[in-house]
Amino acid sequence: MSFSQLVFAPLSYTGWGALEQLLPEIEKYSAKKILVVTDPSLEKIGIAKQVTDPLMDRGYDVIVYTGVVPEPPLAVGEELVEFTRKGKFELVIGFGGGSAMDLAKLAAVLAVHDGPVEDYLNLTGTQKIEKKGLPKILIPTTAGTGSEVTNISVLSLETTKDVVADNYLLADVAIVDPALTVSVPPRITAATGVDALTHAVEAYISVNASPTSDALALHAIRMIARSLRKAVEDGTDRQARTDMSQGSYLAGLAFFNAGVAGVHALAYPIGGQFHIPHGESNAVLLPYVMSYIRKSCTKRMADILEALGGNKGLLSEEEASYKCVDELIRMVKDVGIPTTLGGFNIPESALEQLTSDGVKQKRILGRSPLPLHEGDIRKIYQSAFDGVVTEPD
Numbered sequence: 001m002s003f004s005q006l007v008f009a010p011l012s013y014t015g016w017g018a019l020e021q022l023l024p025e026i027e028k029y030s031a032k033k034i035l036v037v038t039d040p041s042l043e044k045i046g047i048a049k050q051v052t053d054p055l056m057d058r059g060y061d062v063i064v065y066t067g068v069v070p071e072p073p074l075a076v077g078e079e080l081v082e083f084t085r086k087g088k089f090e091l092v093i094g095f096g097g098g099s100a101m102d103l104a105k106l107a108a109v110l111a112v113h114d115g116p117v118e119d120y121l122n123l124t125g126t127q128k129i130e131k132k133g134l135p136k137i138l139i140p141t142t143a144g145t146g147s148e149v150t151n152i153s154v155l156s157l158e159t160t161k162d163v164v165a166d167n168y169l170l171a172d173v174a175i176v177d178p179a180l181t182v183s184v185p186p187r188i189t190a191a192t193g194v195d196a197l198t199h200a201v202e203a204y205i206s207v208n209a210s211p212t213s214d215a216l217a218l219h220a221i222r223m224i225a226r227s228l229r230k231a232v233e234d235g236t237d238r239q240a241r242t243d244m245s246q247g248s249y250l251a252g253l254a255f256f257n258a259g260v261a262g263v264h265a266l267a268y269p270i271g272g273q274f275h276i277p278h279g280e281s282n283a284v285l286l287p288y289v290m291s292y293i294r295k296s297c298t299k300r301m302a303d304i305l306e307a308l309g310g311n312k313g314l315l316s317e318e319e320a321s322y323k324c325v326d327e328l329i330r331m332v333k334d335v336g337i338p339t340t341l342g343g344f345n346i347p348e349s350a351l352e353q354l355t356s357d358g359v360k361q362k363r364i365l366g367r368s369p370l371p372l373h374e375g376d377i378r379k380i381y382q383s384a385f386d387g388v389v390t391e392p393d
Contacts (some may be wrong), residue, residue: 004210006257011173014249016242018177022093022137023054025173029135031090033061037080037104039096040066042141047183051095051137051139054111061085068100070277073156077106077117084111084134094138096152096280097192098145101138105169109133117155120201121162122363125301129166138171139271142179143231143244144192144279146199147175153280160357161268178238186232189244190335191279193228196248197221197331201304202261203254206367211303213258216250221307224245225331232335261368262289266380269354276282278344283337284344284384287328291389292380294321298368301325325389340387344351344364351381 013021026034034055043066045164069076084092084107092111094104110117112133119127125247138148140386152165184192187296200220202385203213227243234240265287267281294301302320305311308327355378359365365372372380376392383390 002206004212006152006210006212007167007170007252007286009073009171011247012119012149012174013174014246016177016179016238018173018175019050019139019180022051022139022175023058025090025137026055027061029091030083031060033089033095034063034091034141035087035089036062036064036095037100037105037107038066038092039068039100039141040062042096042207042357045183047096047141047180048182050100051093061090062360064200068096068103068305070097070099071156071161071275072103073119077103077153080291081110081117084108085130086271089134092134092136093292094136094140094147095204097142100148101140101145102153104138105136105147105171106164107320108136110164110167117164121155121166122165123360125164126207128162132168135172137173137175139177139180140245140248141177141242141355142184142188143181143248144194144195146157146196146255148176149249150256150390156272157277158272159269160272160352160360176245176249177377181241181245182235182379184235186235187336189235190228190232190337191277191283192248193224193231193244193279194283194286194332194335195279196226196251197224197259197296198263198286199251199255200224200247200251201328202263202284202367203251203258205293205300207368207369208367209258213254214225216254217258218307220247220251220254221304222309222319225308229334236237246382259364259367261364262293262372262380265364265372266354266358268361269357270341270346272357273350274346280337280344284341285331285334285342285380286332287325287339288380288384290328292376292383292391293368293370293372294325294391311374341381341385342387346385348385351385353376374384385387
């Protein structure tokens with residue numbers, strides 16, 4: 001295309017200690033009754049109190065909702081939306097991982113709409129979002145999803161995933177404080193980190209990429225590549241945690257504006273059918289999808305190699321694109337994520353259903369630099385099962 005449309009969340013605070021801006025921002029609204037949507041584990045270990053206690057001390061009526069589950073199914077979204085409608089809340093805070101934030105913005109918007117969430121799904125819904133909804137503040141406690149700066153809410157269906165997507169789902173305020181990520185366990189740090197990396201990589205090779213999204217994506221890749229292994233090894237490493245939070249934020253801005261493509265399209269059915277965390281679903285597919293589409297974006301993959309810290313030297317773009325795939329495989333291995341579908345106990349018999357569900361993700365597949373049809377998708381899943389990168393015949 002000859003021009004690009006760029007959309008960014010209206011206001012963001014990023015950096016160590018950014019959570020201190022929560023109360024001043026809430027005071028800008030006339031809201032008195034506030035819904036905090038958070039992960040149950042965050043309430044259990046007391047981290048949620050960093051949000052709720054200052055609000056309660058100021059006299060706000062705060063209700064904490066902890067009915068959040070990883071990869072939330074449609075029924076969970078329906079339940080929260082109904083709870084929000086009945087509660088007559090005036091502001092919503094999403095505090096936690098991507099699931100908590102996705103559910104919070106869904107609740108904030110659909111609280112002022114009629115009908116079930118199902119009617120607003122991208123693939124099958126018939127209703128349109130027409131009103132902004134309640135003010136919403138999103139605060140990630142992991143470095144990976146980018147949900148705090150995107151306009152989608154992802155929900156699991158029976159065998160795949162779908163989204164509710166509209167610019168009204170964008171946060172009014174995003175607060176990205178790496179101090180909140182220090183207690184995240186290594187496995188979740190790894191999964192969310194590779195999720196962020198995938199966002200940046202797919203944004204950079206997207207057919208909708210622009211100079212702006214390119215700059216965001218490449219710098220995100222640099223920050224994640226230099227810090228993810230450190231953050232997994234030592235969660236108290238302040239610089240690594242800061243880099244990961246900032247890198248995830250930049251990757252979120254990049255993929256919101258350029259879009260993700262084949263990796264996400266094929267990851268959705270894996271998460272839907274086998275309930276594998278989204279970041280791990282992306283991680284296991286990333287090298288295989290990138291290898292398959294390599295010939296359509298060799299120059300950009302050479303750029304990604306350099307951003308990953310790989311030594312391009314005197315390699316040609318073709319050679320560098322192969323090395324880029326090797327670097328992605330190494331990254332996934334180094335942070336302890338399985339590199340084959342079998343590593344997640346996904347049987348070969350599941351590949352046909354995965355393929356039939358993957359091909360339905362046309363909204364996402366349309367951004368791939370190499371058009372991916374049913375036969376291509378089947379080959380990529382087979383490649384990920386066999387553990388051997390491949391290319392089109």
